[in-house]
Structures are given as C-alpha cells and as structure tokens.
Amino acid sequence: MNIETATLLSNEPAYEGARIAWLHAPGVSANVQPGQFVMVHCSHDGLDPMFARAFSYYRVDGDRFAILYNVVGKGTGWLAERGRGDQVRVYGPLGNGLRLPDQAGNLLLIGGGVGIAPLVDTAERAIAAGHQVVAMMGARTAAHLLPASAWPKEVEYVVVTEDGSARPKGFVTEHLGQYQEWASRVYACGPSAMFESLANVLRQNGRRQRPEILMEENMPCGWGMCYGCAIFTKHGVRLCCKDGPRFNLFDVF
Amino acid sequence: MPPRLEVDLAPSHKRGLALRNPVMPASGTFSWGLEFAKQFGVEGLGAVVSKGVTWEPRAGNRQPRVAETPAGMLNSIGLQNIGINAVIDEMAPAWAKWDVPVIVNIAGDTVDEFGRMAALLDGVPGIAALELNISCPNVDQGGIEIGQSAEASARATRAAVRNTDLPVIVKLTPNVTDPVGLALAVEEAGANAICAINTVLGMAIDTKRRRPVLPRARGGLSGPAIKPIALRIVYDVANAVRIPVIGCGGISTGLDAVEFLMAGASAVQVGTATFANPRAPLDVVDELTAWLEREGVADVNEIIGCARPAAVAG
Numbered sequence: 001m002n003i004e005t006a007t008l009l010s011n012e013p014a015y016e017g018a019r020i021a022w023l024h025a026p027g028v029s030a031n032v033q034p035g036q037f038v039m040v041h042c043s044h045d046g047l048d049p050m051f052a053r054a055f056s057y058y059r060v061d062g063d064r065f066a067i068l069y070n071v072v073g074k075g076t077g078w079l080a081e082r083g084r085g086d087q088v089r090v091y092g093p094l095g096n097g098l099r100l101p102d103q104a105g106n107l108l109l110i111g112g113g114v115g116i117a118p119l120v121d122t123a124e125r126a127i128a129a130g131h132q133v134v135a136m137m138g139a140r141t142a143a144h145l146l147p148a149s150a151w152p153k154e155v156e157y158v159v160v161t162e163d164g165s166a167r168p169k170g171f172v173t174e175h176l177g178q179y180q181e182w183a184s185r186v187y188a189c190g191p192s193a194m195f196e197s198l199a200n201v202l203r204q205n206g207r208r209q210r211p212e213i214l215m216e217e218n219m220p221c222g223w224g225m226c227y228g229c230a231i232f233t234k235h236g237v238r239l240c241c242k243d244g245p246r247f248n249l250f251d252v253f
Numbered sequence: 254m255p256p257r258l259e260v261d262l263a264p265s266h267k268r269g270l271a272l273r274n275p276v277m278p279a280s281g282t283f284s285w286g287l288e289f290a291k292q293f294g295v296e297g298l299g300a301v302v303s304k305g306v307t308w309e310p311r312a313g314n315r316q317p318r319v320a321e322t323p324a325g326m327l328n329s330i331g332l333q334n335i336g337i338n339a340v341i342d343e344m345a346p347a348w349a350k351w352d353v354p355v356i357v358n359i360a361g362d363t364v365d366e367f368g369r370m371a372a373l374l375d376g377v378p379g380i381a382a383l384e385l386n387i388s389c390p391n392v393d394q395g396g397i398e399i400g401q402s403a404e405a406s407a408r409a410t411r412a413a414v415r416n417t418d419l420p421v422i423v424k425l426t427p428n429v430t431d432p433v434g435l436a437l438a439v440e441e442a443g444a445n446a447i448c449a450i451n452t453v454l455g456m457a458i459d460t461k462r463r464r465p466v467l468p469r470a471r472g473g474l475s476g477p478a479i480k481p482i483a484l485r486i487v488y489d490v491a492n493a494v495r496i497p498v499i500g501c502g503g504i505s506t507g508l509d510a511v512e513f514l515m516a517g518a519s520a521v522q523v524g525t526a527t528f529a530n531p532r533a534p535l536d537v538v539d540e541l542t543a544w545l546e547r548e549g550v551a552d553v554n555e556i557i558g559c560a561r562p563a564a565v566a567g
Contacts, residue, residue: 050326050477225282225288226281226282227281227304232315237312
C-alpha cells in the first residue's frame with residue numbers, strides 16, 4: 001500500500017450516471033494486479049464523508065490510473081465535481097487480484113453495471129498475455145452501457161440490457177449461450193443477484209471454469225482494520241477487503 | 254532535546270506498564286496489529302491494543318455493519334474474532350517478537366468469564382496487559398450489560414485482577430448517567446487504569462427502506478463527532494480517580510491528543526481515524542511530538558491534567 005496525494009488529470013462522463021477519472025499517482029499506480037482496488041477520499045475536510053471510497057482499477061498506465069464510478073451519493077457526487085488539477089488523497093493498491101491462467105486460454109469476463117470496471121484492465125492484461133477474451137456487460141438500458149471503444153480491439157464485446165434497448169434483452173447470465181462452452185475460465189464482477197444466477201447457470205456444466213469473482217461490500221478502511229466488510233462464505237466469515245475482493249464463486253454462492 | 258514522551262499507565266502495579274509514548278490504537282480499529290506491523294511497523298507506537306477477544310470464536314453480525322455519519326460512524330460489528338485460544342496460539346507468538354507492549358482487549362459474556370480469560374492469558378509471552386471490554390454495545394450478552402452497573406463492573410474487574418499478574422485496564426461505556434461512579438467502583442476493585450470511552454449508542458434510519466440502517470437498529474458511534482463527549486468524561490473521571498486514565502473517542506490529530514492529556518488522560522487511543530488515514534496513530538505521535546517541541550514542553554507528563562479544576566485553581 002502507498003498513500004499519496006493524487007492529481008486529477010480528467011473526469012469525464014462514461015455513460016449515464018457514470019464517469020471515468022484519471023489520476024496521477026505513481027505509488028498507487030505501481031505493481032497493481034487486475035481486480036485490486038484503490039481508496040479515494042471524497043470530501044474536502046475528510047469529515048463528511050470521513051472514509052475514502054473503494055474503487056476498482058479501471059485502467060492503469062505507468063504513473064497514472066483510472067476509475068470508472070457511478071455517481072450515487074455524497075462522496076461520488078463530490079468526486080464528480082472535481083476537475084483537472086484538483087488533488088485527492090488516495091491509498092492502494094489493496095486486496096487480492098484475479099489470477100489469470102499461465103497458459104493461453106479463452107477468458108470470459110462478465111460485468112454487471114459498474115462491475116465492468118475492473119474487467120477492462122483485466123482484458124488489457126489478458127490480451128497482452130496472449131489470451132482470447134470475450135467481455136459481456138449487463139446493464140439496465142443501452143444508455144448505461146460502457147461503449148465498445150473502451151475495450152482493446154481484440155476483445156469480443158457482448159452487451160445485454162434489461163429493457164431490451166440494446167439486444168439481447170434480459171440479464172447477462174441468461175445469455176451466456178455459446179460462450180459458456182467456449183470459455184476455459186470465467187471472471188465476473190457485479191451485484192450479488194448476478195453472482196447467484198451465474199452460479200446456478202455454471203453449476204449445470206460441472207463448475208468446469210473455476211469462476212473467480214470480485215465482490216463489493218461497504219469498506220470503511222480497505223485493509224482489514226475495521227471488519228466492516230464481512231462476507232459470509234461457505235467456509236466462514238471473510239473480509240472483502242483483505243481476504244478478497246477476489247473469491248471463488250462457489251465458495252460464496 | 255526532543256521532548257520526553259514516556260508514560261507509566263500502571264504505577265499501582267508491581268510491574269507497571271511503561272510506554273515509550275502515550276499513543277496507541279483503540280481496540281477494534283487495529284485488528285491484531287499484524288497488518289499495521291507489516292505496513293508501517295508498530296515500534297513507533299506506545300502500545301498495541303488488540304481487537305476484542307471472546308472465549309469462543311465469533312463470526313460477528315450480518316451486514317450492514319457500518320453506517321457513516323457526518324464526522325463519525327456507527328458500527329455493529331458484533332465482536333467478530335478468532336477466540337482466545339487462537340489469539341494465544343497464533344497472535345501472541347508474533348507479538349512476543351515486537352518491541353512494544355501489547356494490550357489484549359477481552360470481552361467476557363459473564364463476570365466469571367472475565368476471570369477465566371484473565372487466567373488463561375496470564376503469563377503468555379507477548380501480552381503486557383489486559384483491557385476489559387465491559388462496554389461493547391453490539392452483542393446480546395456481557396459487554397454493556399456488565400458495564401452499565403457499577404457493581405457488576407467492579408465484580409468483573411475483581412475477577413480479572415485476582416486471576417492475573419498483568420496490569421488490568423477497564424474500558425468504560427459512556428452510555429450511563431454516572432461514568433464517574435463506574436470509574437470509582439472499578440478503581441476500588443483493583444483496576445490499574447481506566448480507558449474512557451467506548452462508543453456512544455446511536456442509530457441511523459434508511460429513509461428509502463423506512464427501516465434502521467443497522468440490523469440491530471442501534472450501533473456504536475465513534476469518530477470526531479464524539480470527541481467532546483469523550484473529553485468531558487475523561488475530564489470528570491481523571492478528576493475523581495487516582496489511577497491513570499486513557500482517553501479514547503474521536504482522536505484524529507496530535508492536537509486532539511493534547512486536549513485529552515490536558516483534561517487528565519495519561520495516554521490516548523486513536524481509533525476510527527485509522528480507517529480514514531491508515532497512518533493515523535503514527536501521525537498523532539509525530540504531531541504530538543512537534544507540538545511539545547514548539548511549546549517548549551520538555552516532558553509530556555508536564556501537561557497531563559493541566560486543565561483539571563485542581564490544577565487550574567492552584
């Protein structure tokens with residue numbers, strides 16, 4: 001973990017309700033594993049809100065990193081109003097990242113909503129390592145989708161929307177189709193309901209892909225001090241920040 | 254000359270509890286200290302205080318466990334911990350290698366259990382003192398039930414003191430009408446020091462769900478929001494007892510620490526601040542040292558209690 005003051009390089013809308021911020025922070029951008037997260041302070045005085053917010057690394061490039069975030073509350077609302085040159089306190093990288101296979105494989109990345117964020121960085125690394133990548137994103141409507149241009153061109157990008165404004169219609173886990181057989185490994189990040197349904201679908205093929213998931217829980221501290229982010233797994237209680245955020249899907253769902 | 258920072262938190266005890274500086278983490282905000290040791294080292298702290306340990310391991314409460322409030326947080330963790338045997342087998346050996354005293358916070362379900370836990374931890378290498386948690390608001394048994402009665406608090410203190418050669422600190426709840434009465438009762442029962450305060454009972458409501466945010470409705474409020482309450486109780490308690498008082502509640506900066514020392518605390522605990530700033534306890538040490546230097550105070554003991562009524566009148 002490094003603690004530093006980051007300088008905001010850009011902070012632009014990504015899709016409806018979400019933004020992408022690039023931050024210059026050499027220490028927090030170094031030695032990042034895909035799926036790790038960074039804590040970003042989201043207030044002027046550190047009092048309201050007091051705690052930093054946890055964000056997945058959306059992309060990492062040398063001495064800078066990007067986050068993709070939904071503007072949902074006081075903290076992210078404050079962050080959305082920051083602009084180029086503004087400074088924010090950050091610390092990271094934190095948590096256990098995804099483990100990509102050593103040998104070239106077919107990787108299926110599944111993101112629900114803003115859970116797509118860590119999978120873009122994961123896809124970039126996977127492509128560089130010689131893997132084939134299909135990325136699927138489920139969103140409420142077409143306006144809530146990450147644009148195809150966000151992905152490396154080698155990635156096959158499949159979208160699903162709940163209202164059918166981009167086809168197919170439904171939940172992403174209902175449309176795994178041919179990709180389920182194709183994939184040698186599955187990585188997913190999204191809400192609990194998505195993980196539950198993914199577990200049900202993948203159970204039918206004998207859990208072959210050993211799916212790894214990135215979980216989210218409210219994390220006041222981010223490094224195992226407060227015990228706020230407990231996740232109840234089949235093997236006992238774990239802390240999302242310190243023991244995760246990577247879990248084996250079938251250990252939890 | 255850098256200022257002298259050493260304090261003794263148990264002058265009434267045969268071994269004492271000497272700290273190289275008066276700053277330590279608060280129980281439950283530092284896990285078992287291993288993460289901090291790996292990240293920053295613990296030797297810059299006056300002491301380490303463990304998470305509350307119970308007789309049996311506990312999984313803790315379900316989610317949500319935390320609600321953020323302006324300048325504070327409500328928690329309802331529910332004493333998630335690995336149990337006393339795992340603390341002895343897995344944590345104490347690591348603590349024994351550190352050059353810093355480790356205070357183990359114990360949370361008994363009953364008065365009797367405080368005695369049994371104290372006996373079990375007695376003589377374990379790596380443990381320098383015990384802090385009795387008679388004030389956790391987030392569990393059904395023990396904790397705050399004992400801590401709200403002066404008589405039960407005294408019995409728990411006596412049970413611990415009789416069963417250990419370690420110094421015993423008793424951590425008080427603020428959720429009573431007469432914290433001074435509690436403090437006098439545990440002092441009389443043999444406590445070597447008092448820690449004040451544990452969290453303040455509070456709650457938050459989720460207006461969308463029209464339900465309390467926390468599953469047990471109430472939670473323990475901590476952070477800068479409770480600092481004035483903690484300071485008042487420390488001031489009142491330190492003025493009444495002869496044993497040292499450790500101040501705890503909303504301390505985030507060196508200047509916060511100075512306030513508590515002036516109110517009569519012999520040392521301070523930094524808690525919730527560590528969740529916002531991972532280095533907080535070390536920053537408080539640095540800022541306190543800088544303040545003493547700037548003010549020309551040669552020994553931190555010179556300012557302890559300087560704002561108390563007797564000192565002010567004198």
